[in-house]
Amino acid sequence: MAGRLQDKKALVTGATSNIGRAIAEAFAAEGAHVVVSGRSADRGAEVVEGIRSRGGRADFVQADLDGGAAASHALAEQAASVLGGRIDILVNNAGIYPADGTAATDEKTFDEVYAVNVKAPFFLTAAIAPAMVEAGGGTIINLGSWIARLGIPVGALYSSTKGAVETLTRAWAAEFGLRGVRVNAISPGVVHTPVPGETHAGAVMMKGTPAGDVGSPEAVAHAAVYLAADESEFVHGIVLDVDGGRTTAAVIAA
Known part of the structure; x- marks a missing residue:
């Protein structure tokens, strides 16, 4: 049986760990040929080897998306070349998260976080979306964050970049739809790969939610498959919350 993304060509940034890795693996399991992109060649090779060992198609393209237009355009060109000349699905996942408070954030850090989290996906989309239009269509999925809409006392800089990404999602849906x-976004809650015997520091943030605990990268990957697949063909410009109900519902614990 063909997968939901059979023969699609996908580029996933920040795909060497956590959510990006889970999305790359899920896409490959559904039949896509995936370019795994990231800074670490060793981790990239590990992800690609795992996908191939399960019968999937994947290649690694090393990229340091520092916000420069040149870096984003170079990744677009290299990924398209590896994928046979086209990219059907782009996942803008790569990002950095300094948890410093506002007063402790210096200008260098401010510029770096906006460069990686906003400028890099902006110029990558600018490089890839027109080619998708020329090829007859495509899908772009951006990664936002629940703290773009529900304030917490740390990470103001990061949350503001994710607010920008969610705004870009709506603007691009209008521009390219x-x-x-199709352009949509996913807003993950507190997500991590479980480690036996360890409690994630962010688990406290999930108390009082319907889920009651942190989520897995695979939960976000399932949402990404849906947004990339044909069954979401009438879905444009949304931010899909995959956050255990953190931003929508409060549970009164007994």
Whole structure:
């Protein structure tokens, strides 16, 4: 049986760990040929080897998305070349998260976080979306964050970048939607790969939610498959919350 993404060509940034890795693995399991992109060649090779060992198709393209347009354009060109000339699905996942408070954040850090989290996906989308239009269509999925809409006392800089990404999602849906490119976003809650015997520091933030605990990268990957697949063809410009109900519902614990 063909997968939901059979023969699609996908580029996933920040795909060497956590959510990005889970998305790359899920796409490959559904039949896509995936370019795994990230800074670490060793971790990239590990992800690719795992996908191939399960019968999937994947290649690694090393990239340091520092916010420069040149770096984003170079990744777009290299990924398209590896994928046979086209990219059907782009996942803008790569990002950095300094948890410093506002007063402790210096200008260098401010510029770096906006460069990686906003400028890099902006210029990568600018490089890839027109090619998708020319090819007849495509799908772009951005990664936002629940703290873009629910304030917490740390990470103001990071949360503001994710607010920008969610705004770009709506703007790009309007800009490219009529030309065949669907653009949506996923807003993950507190997510991590479980480690036996360890309690994640962010688990306290999930108290009082319907889920009651942190989520897995695979939960976000399932949402990404849905947004990339044909069954979401009428879905444009949304931010899909995959956050255990953190931003929508409060549970009164007994």
